[in-house]
Amino acid sequence: MRAAQLTLWPETGQPSRREAETLSTFIDNMRQPVHRWFRFAAGYSGEWVRCLLEDPSFPPDGLVLDPFCGSGTTLVSADQAGVRSIGLEAHPFTVRIASAKLAWCCDTEAIAARSRLILSRASASRGAVEEYTSLVRTCYPDQILQRLDALRCAWREADDGSAASWLCWLALTSILRACSPVGTANMELIQPKKHKRAPAEPLAAFSEAIWQMQADIRSFRRVGARPRAAVLRGDARQCPEVPSGCADLVITSPPYTNNFDYADALRLEMTFWGEVTRWGDLHRAVRRHLLVSCSQHATAERLQPEELLARPEVQPIADELRPVVHELAAVRTQRGGQKHYHTMVAGYFVDMAKVWKELRRICKEGGRVCMVVGDSAPYGVYVPVHRWLGVMALAAGFSEVRFAKTRDRNTKWKNRKHRVPLLEGQLWVDG
Ligand SMILES: C[S@@+](CC[C@H](N)C(=O)[O-])C[C@H]1O[C@@H](n2cnc3c(N)ncnc32)[C@H](O)[C@@H]1O
Structure with a gap:
């Protein structure tokens, strides 16, 4: 029928x-x-x-x-x-990006705790650039890439497969283009000849992304x-x-x-x-x-x-x-x-x-x-x-x-x- x-x-x-x-x-x-x-x-x-x-x-x-x-x-x-x-x-x-967004029901305290752990480990580490490919090294000066690497290593060490961990993965993934001083127009090829005026600092951008996630989770809860x-x-x-x-x-x-x-x-x-x-x-x-x-x-x-x-x-x-x-x-x-x-x-x-x-x-x-x-x-x-x-x-x-x-x-x-x-x-x- x-x-x-x-x-x-x-x-x-x-x-x-x-x-x-x-x-x-x-x-x-x-x-x-x-x-x-x-x-x-x-x-x-x-x-x-x-x-x-x-x-x-x-x-x-x-x-x-x-x-x-x-x-x-x-x-x-x-x-x-x-x-x-x-x-x-x-x-x-x-599909990982979509899955991470759908972890919006995660406990905000759990995200805060995990991101603090990642940030404290990353701040204490120097980060290395040698293992990155030429594409990545074209996108970042060594100093910025070292900080991104420190975040990546800290995320990997702390990863326990939890929702909070995947949200931290998304936060780091989402800041990669903003932290590059070269042209990295969204979803386009890298444009090494174009320059951004004020690329974001990795640790600050990561903290900001985490803060935004916590605010959005609260807002989603408020609207039921x-x-x-x-x-x-x-x-x-x-x-x-x-x-x-x-x-x-x-x-x-x-x-x-x-x-x-x-x-x-x-x-x-x-x-x-x-x-x-x-x-x-x-x-x-x-x-x-x-x-x-x-x-x-x-x-x-x-x-x-x-x-x-x-x-x-x-x-x-x-x-x-x-x-x-x-x-x-x-x-x-x-x-x-x-x-x-x-x-x-x-x-x-x-x-x-x-x-x-x-x-x-x-x-x-x-x-x-x-x-x-x-x-x-x-x-x-x-x-x-x-x-x-x-x-x-x-x-x-x-x-x-x-x-x-x-x-x-x-x-x-x-x-x-x-x-x-x-x-x-x-x-x-x-x-
Ligand atoms: C136009 S985008 C959809 C964007 C989506 N509406 C959004 O707002 O994020 C099309 C998507 O289809 C995916 N795709 C391509 N081939 C597919 C297939 N055979 N099965 C499922 N997804 C596929 C692409 O990877 C891409 O993410």
């Missing part, structure tokens, strides 16, 4: 221009308790998620799923609203937040660990086909913690677990265009996908970089078809998916991502699809690579 239809925003009211422009960005989260513990540029607005979950049509004791939970925005907002949630994330480092989230390291394309028919609502945003490399985005943090040493390690350690959404992934996996186009998963869009893939294959031969965008795009839709199949299994009858998506134009060849994802959702067994545009993209920057207008918005899928 069909459950009562959800009537969530935006049908109940259109967003203001500012809301529309910021809901798909992390900007507002940097002022929100717990969300602000790690700046995750690829994230969306926690306030927007909370609005959806507090809509009266969301069923009492309903469950929300985010199959691409990233830094945990959906799950943190669900805890804030007292709603049950499950998040999946395939990037091993990102409840720890009801489960975050799993898993794959949205195949996730048997999530039971069938359990989700009332899915709120999510998958990677876009815009060549953003999620593996490279956290390279500085992963290298600091010794999880990778060279750029070449990223594929083995991270990228191979993710959806195909960047050309490095397609190249490393040696994806073959005709093989991908013949896959049953993409048949619902094959007539439109084929000419786009062929055009990208042709354009590539005229470009210096010769990027594998043709197999990136084909591989992306094969993967997303699998995601829709899993979502159909996991969503209740009458449940709803709200997916924040953006289209793309690699080498200036337009890919109507939102439309094709809609077609694939229907092919997977959902009954209705609508797209609500929230903002235009690729309109402002003088140095943009192509002039194809792009958009971003919400794909609302009912089933």
